[in-house]
Amino acid sequence: MSNPTIESRTSPAATAPAATTVMSMQQALNRALDEVLADNPKAVIFGEDCGRLGGVFRITDGLQAKHGEQRVFDTPLAESGILGMSVGLAMAGFHPIPEVQFDGFAYPAINQIVCQIARMNYRSRGTLPMPITLRVPSFGGIRAPEHHGESLEALFAHVPGLKVVSPSTPHEAYHLLKYAATRPDPVIFMEPKSRYWQKGEVDPATHDADGGSPTGAKVMREGRHLTLVAWGAMVARCLQVAELAAEDGIDIEVLDLRWLKPIDAAALAASVRKTRRAVVVHEAPLTSGLGAEVAQLITQSCFDTLRAPVERVTGFDVPYPSGDLEDEYIPNIDRILFGIQRVLEYKRG
Amino acid sequence: MDTLPLAVSGGDAGPLTPAELRELYTLMVAVRHLDTSAIAWQRQGIIPGYAPELGQEAAQVGSGYAVDTTRDFVFPTYREMGVARTMGVDMVGYMSTHKATWHGGLYNPLESRLAPIQAVVAGSVLHAVGWAHGQTLENSDGGTTGVALTYFGDGASSQGDVHEALNFAAVMKAPVVFFVQNNGWAISVPTERQVAGGSVAARAAGYGMPALQIDGDDVVAVVEATRRAFAHARAGNGPVLIEAMTYRRGPHSTSDDPGRYRSLDEERDGAGEDPLERLRKRLLADGIADEAFFAEALAAAKAEEEHIRNGIQALGSRPGTEMFDLVFQETTPALQAQAANWREESEHV
Numbered sequence: 001m002s003n004p005t006i007e008s009r010t011s012p013a014a015t016a017p018a019a020t021t022v023m024s025m026q027q028a029l030n031r032a033l034d035e036v037l038a039d040n041p042k043a044v045i046f047g048e049d050c051g052r053l054g055g056v057f058r059i060t061d062g063l064q065a066k067h068g069e070q071r072v073f074d075t076p077l078a079e080s081g082i083l084g085m086s087v088g089l090a091m092a093g094f095h096p097i098p099e100v101q102f103d104g105f106a107y108p109a110i111n112q113i114v115c116q117i118a119r120m121n122y123r124s125r126g127t128l129p130m131p132i133t134l135r136v137p138s139f140g141g142i143r144a145p146e147h148h149g150e151s152l153e154a155l156f157a158h159v160p161g162l163k164v165v166s167p168s169t170p171h172e173a174y175h176l177l178k179y180a181a182t183r184p185d186p187v188i189f190m191e192p193k194s195r196y197w198q199k200g201e202v203d204p205a206t207h208d209a210d211g212g213s214p215t216g217a218k219v220m221r222e223g224r225h226l227t228l229v230a231w232g233a234m235v236a237r238c239l240q241v242a243e244l245a246a247e248d249g250i251d252i253e254v255l256d257l258r259w260l261k262p263i264d265a266a267a268l269a270a271s272v273r274k275t276r277r278a279v280v281v282h283e284a285p286l287t288s289g290l291g292a293e294v295a296q297l298i299t300q301s302c303f304d305t306l307r308a309p310v311e312r313v314t315g316f317d318v319p320y321p322s323g324d325l326e327d328e329y330i331p332n333i334d335r336i337l338f339g340i341q342r343v344l345e346y347k348r349g
Numbered sequence: 350m351d352t353l354p355l356a357v358s359g360g361d362a363g364p365l366t367p368a369e370l371r372e373l374y375t376l377m378v379a380v381r382h383l384d385t386s387a388i389a390w391q392r393q394g395i396i397p398g399y400a401p402e403l404g405q406e407a408a409q410v411g412s413g414y415a416v417d418t419t420r421d422f423v424f425p426t427y428r429e430m431g432v433a434r435t436m437g438v439d440m441v442g443y444m445s446t447h448k449a450t451w452h453g454g455l456y457n458p459l460e461s462r463l464a465p466i467q468a469v470v471a472g473s474v475l476h477a478v479g480w481a482h483g484q485t486l487e488n489s490d491g492g493t494t495g496v497a498l499t500y501f502g503d504g505a506s507s508q509g510d511v512h513e514a515l516n517f518a519a520v521m522k523a524p525v526v527f528f529v530q531n532n533g534w535a536i537s538v539p540t541e542r543q544v545a546g547g548s549v550a551a552r553a554a555g556y557g558m559p560a561l562q563i564d565g566d567d568v569v570a571v572v573e574a575t576r577r578a579f580a581h582a583r584a585g586n587g588p589v590l591i592e593a594m595t596y597r598r599g600p601h602s603t604s605d606d607p608g609r610y611r612s613l614d615e616e617r618d619g620a621g622e623d624p625l626e627r628l629r630k631r632l633l634a635d636g637i638a639d640e641a642f643f644a645e646a647l648a649a650a651k652a653e654e655e656h657i658r659n660g661i662q663a664l665g666s667r668p669g670t671e672m673f674d675l676v677f678q679e680t681t682p683a684l685q686a687q688a689a690n691w692r693e694e695s696e697h698v
Contacts, residue, residue: 075517076513076517080475080509080513081475081510081514081517084474084476084513085475085476085478085482085517086479087476088475088477088478088479088481088497089479089482089483091476091479092479092483092484092487093483094483094486096479111472111510115469115472116473116476119452121675121676122675123452123453123465124453124458124464125451125455125671125675127457127459128458128459128464128465129678131678160676184678184679185677185678261681262681262682262683262684263683265683
């Protein structure tokens with residue numbers, strides 16, 4: 001098979017799919033939380049400003065008014081306190097859904113997350129489960145101040161006892177949050193804040209029309225020549241890239257990993273065994289990022305069929321830059337296309 | 350210092366009966382004997398390490414004695430053996446953590462009402478607040494609640510989590526009793542180099558919380574103070590801080606050498622009169638107990654120690670499968686694969 005080449009890099013016109021229920025990711029998350037509170041009397045939502053204000057991103061908007069101050073409440077401003085309190089509430093039989101207001105504010109709570117939440121089930125030999133869904137507005141793309149845009153997925157995924165998930169669309173946000181918030185284990189729920197106001201079709205009845213596992217990855221676009229692996233906000237960008245590449249006859253598959261721990265290794269293998277080429281795209285820094293884990297999983301399952309080493313297009317090993325440099329840092333369309341090109345043009349030595 | 354209002358009417362505070370005083374002595378002897386024996390076990394190679402509590406028997410037995418194990422919950426650190434014994438926790442299960450059988454011990458935290466042993470100082474203080482707030486949520490109709498009793502030391506009081514816990518509890522009026530055992534030493538650092546102002550109790554006022562600073566070597570004073578604090582918190586008046594002034598007569602742990610940071614003269618001066626001897630004199634003076642009773646209590650303690658030693662010596666290692674099975678309530682494919690590999694490779698050897 002000859003390697004397709006890339007010429008055009010113009011942006012496609014955004015075409016919203018026809019929808020029966022169109023809502024933003026913010027609305028989808030809000031609706032999911034509303035339903036979780038209605039379904040589970042033990043579910044409680046708390047954090048900084050998530051009560052009366054409804055959260056700085058309005059994800060919890062109106063929930064206190066509807067469900068009461070016992071179920072949705074404001075805490076003092078202290079992230080370790082919020083997460084440590086979650087442990088005690090879980091021990092008392094509640095299903096805490098705490099929020100840290102911005103990703104970088106999870107750092108002051110790392111001790112409670114890593115030493116306590118992640119280990120309590122193990123430490124207590126399963127008698128004290130930690131059904132905690134930690135919502136973390138995550139990643140960059142909104143020109144925010146320092147510590148308001150971080151990509152913590154590799155850090156959390158590395159910790160035994162934690163699960164990590166990130167939605168890419170309003171539909172995924174609705175279903176993944178509803179699923180996460182009913183699990184008996186701690187889940188770090190990373191919301192791509194740059195996608196909060198993007199609208200999309202939500203089908204509340206069915207998560208995966210093809211009956212896929214709620215813990216699995218999902219093919220967002222079928223393709224034959226190469227697999228783009230992404231999560232969170234990068235999924236939409238990879239879909240854009242795939243549209244552009246299609247104009248040049250390159251047929252790209254886009255796999256939304258969805259769960260960053262556990263990673264759906266079977267879906268990765270299935271996609272790459274079909275396309276024989278893969279590029280992982282993430283906003284987090286390159287070194288020791290999840291791209292390395294994904295690349296290794298692909299290598300292990302697809303070594304014999306791979307046409308080129310797995311490429312990574314990522315953020316850089318630098319502190320998250322100010323807004324002016326954000327577009328240079330986050331993988332953009334051009335950088336992803338270059339990554340694709342490197343894979344397509346790879347020649348065995 | 351005593352800033353706690355007089356006991357609420359109908360509280361469970363009351364003078365100790367002769368039978369209770371004898372029971373306290375029996376408990377203190379059992380704890381003293383088990384504690385000194387555990388050090389011997391370590392020297393004999395029966396257990397790899399232990400954190401002694403010599404001199405803190407009155408603080409631990411007295412406070413643990415106030416717990417109602419049908420509704421309260423206790424959050425220990427790693428030095429609360431006396432509390433565990435007083436609460437009736439299975440001591441083989443408790444000591445198994447020092448045997449290095451399982452982090453957190455083998456006792457059932459839910460049944461015993463004692464959270465798993467905690468090695469991160471201040472780690473569990475916030476858990477107590479979360480658990481206590483859960484009591485508030487469940488008793489919002491005005492019913493009486495369980496109380497969380499959380500232990501920490503003068504050293505841990507330097508940790509941010511303690512400050513967050515005190516503030517959270519006070520803001521939320523959570524039914525928590527913060528029990529500080531000020532034993533004079535945070536490993537090698539004396540209280541005056543650890544606690545600005547020289548008193549943890551004095552800080553409570555800054556959180557709008559009543560506090561009691563008590564003679565932690567007087568078991569009667571400890572029981573009465575803890576009962577008052579429990580009654581106050583149980584009645585919905587919010588948290589109380591008790592600072593029990595005591596002295597760590599032994600090393601921090603069986604790996605520690607106090608000779609490097611304090612002289613024997615300093616040790617004698619700091620320790621004061623032995624809390625066990627104090628109670629013995631009091632019982633004799635009040636005609637509540639005689640030499641035959643003391644001999645009987647010691648014999649019972651020796652028999653109990655032997656039973657516990659036999660129990661932990663009979664403990665085998667936990668099956669390796671538990672390492673994998675107890676991480677999550679819902680396991681992951683990666684963990685299952687690792688467990689399968691482990692099984693295969695260890696069977697092959």
